[in-house]
Amino acid sequence: MRKILVVGAGQSGLQLALGLQSHGYEVTLMSNRTADEVRTGRVMSTQVMFHTALQHERDLRLNFWESQAPRIEGLGVSVTGPESRRAVDWVGMFEGGYAQSVDQRVKMAGWLETFTQRGGQLVIHGAAVSDLDYFSRAYDLVLVSAGKGELVSMFARDAARSPYREPQRALAVAYVHGLGPRPEHPDFDAVRCNLVPGVGELFVMPTLTLSGRADILFWEGVPGGPVDAFRGIRDPEEHLALTLALMERYTPWEHARASEVELTDAGGTLSGRYAPTVRQPIGRLPGGGLVLGVADVVVTNDPITGQGSNSASKCAASYLASILEHGEKEFDEAWMRQTFDRYWDTARHVTKWTNAMLDVPPDHVLKLIGSGGAYQPVADRFANGFDDPSDFENFFYEPEKTEAYLAAVAAR
Numbered sequence: 001m002r003k004i005l006v007v008g009a010g011q012s013g014l015q016l017a018l019g020l021q022s023h024g025y026e027v028t029l030m031s032n033r034t035a036d037e038v039r040t041g042r043v044m045s046t047q048v049m050f051h052t053a054l055q056h057e058r059d060l061r062l063n064f065w066e067s068q069a070p071r072i073e074g075l076g077v078s079v080t081g082p083e084s085r086r087a088v089d090w091v092g093m094f095e096g097g098y099a100q101s102v103d104q105r106v107k108m109a110g111w112l113e114t115f116t117q118r119g120g121q122l123v124i125h126g127a128a129v130s131d132l133d134y135f136s137r138a139y140d141l142v143l144v145s146a147g148k149g150e151l152v153s154m155f156a157r158d159a160a161r162s163p164y165r166e167p168q169r170a171l172a173v174a175y176v177h178g179l180g181p182r183p184e185h186p187d188f189d190a191v192r193c194n195l196v197p198g199v200g201e202l203f204v205m206p207t208l209t210l211s212g213r214a215d216i217l218f219w220e221g222v223p224g225g226p227v228d229a230f231r232g233i234r235d236p237e238e239h240l241a242l243t244l245a246l247m248e249r250y251t252p253w254e255h256a257r258a259s260e261v262e263l264t265d266a267g268g269t270l271s272g273r274y275a276p277t278v279r280q281p282i283g284r285l286p287g288g289g290l291v292l293g294v295a296d297v298v299v300t301n302d303p304i305t306g307q308g309s310n311s312a313s314k315c316a317a318s319y320l321a322s323i324l325e326h327g328e329k330e331f332d333e334a335w336m337r338q339t340f341d342r343y344w345d346t347a348r349h350v351t352k353w354t355n356a357m358l359d360v361p362p363d364h365v366l367k368l369i370g371s372g373g374a375y376q377p378v379a380d381r382f383a384n385g386f387d388d389p390s391d392f393e394n395f396f397y398e399p400e401k402t403e404a405y406l407a408a409v410a411a412r
Contacts, residue, residue: 008146012295012312032126039109042267050387051097053313070206072099074190075383092383101207136289141331145294154283167273169220170228175268179215180257230271281340301354318343349390364399
């Protein structure tokens with residue numbers, strides 16, 4: 001039986017560990033927190049997952065909360081214009097299947113318990129490079145999915161694929177109860193993307209949290225701008241008050257349904273920033289051993305396109321397939337490179353799209369987004385790109401392709 005060590009117990013690490021476990025591998029999982037510590041801690045992300053990523057969980061029978069989480073049927077875009085009025089407002093509908101968000105405190109705690117219940121070896125320890133140097137001798141393969149701290153330093157930045165050295169947004173998240181429905185579509189849930197030119201973005205997302213149905217209010221602020229104001233705020237209520245004040249100023253239509261909101265719990269806020277970065281996939285240990293980076297360790301994107309958990313799930317599924325296909329052969333450097341390259345075929349589309357959305361949109365993209373209000377097929381196609389970002393190659397980046405696409409839609 002092949003022995004594999006997975007370091008890090010987030011979406012990718014746990015999904016991969018549970019997947020390997022289901023195929024008979026002897027898996028050890030290292031986590032820096034117990035299930036109870038995860039469950040009682042602070043929120044970790046916004047994690048709206050679209051159809052393809054959700055299907056990877058279903059394939060492994062890990063979709064434990066699917067019947068409880070809100071079904072997100074579409075994705076809407078609003079653009080703030082003069083006097084904080086909406087210049088653009090539409091909603092596109094998902095065609096392949098609904099999206100869902102489950103608070104990672106719920107999911108990761110549940111998956112950790114499932115892993116141990118199924119006989120997996122769980123080690124509660126914040127791993128350092130020296131630890132991996134020791135453990136690598138006892139395992140056929142070591143996978144690093146812990147995307148922060150010392151371990152990430154083993155993976156060199158890929159400058160050719162990383163155009164930004166500094167964070168492009170300041171992030172602030174609040175989980176709330178009591179948000180009213182969007183009056184434009186009170187009968188179904190949708191992710192709402194509110195774009196405020198020159199200021200940032202507000203995302204509103206239905207979710208399942210520890211106390212049931214909730215909504216996520218998520219500001220992404222341009223560094224140095226008016227939404228870049230959460231640094232140093234430690235009090236959750238102060239965090240929420242600032243979130244709402246910014247909504248009232250820049251997205252009053254969202255603020256109108258937030259008059260009765262309250263935080264879901266004392267751990268329901270999060271703020272920070274990081275630079276989007278692609279890294280080399282192979283880490284070299286002092287003793288000569290090799291480790292393979294997973295998901296956020298090697299491809300970290302800004303959450304402006306909501307791809308973090310989706311990419312983590314897709315990476316875990318891709319790596320699982322590569323491991324199973326490799327059989328009993330050695331997990332050497334060539335295999336590690338091929339395994340990452342296979343995943344990069346998917347991840348490169350996410351990185352390209354996300355980095356484009358962080359920049360000032362060119363005229364043809366503004367026209368495309370504006371056309372979503374006039375043509376439902378445009379709105380639908382843009383919304384479904386969140387599940388399959390590779391489609392943006394066909395109509396988003398190049399003005400000629402955008403114009404041809406819009407002309408074809410108008411003709412129909």
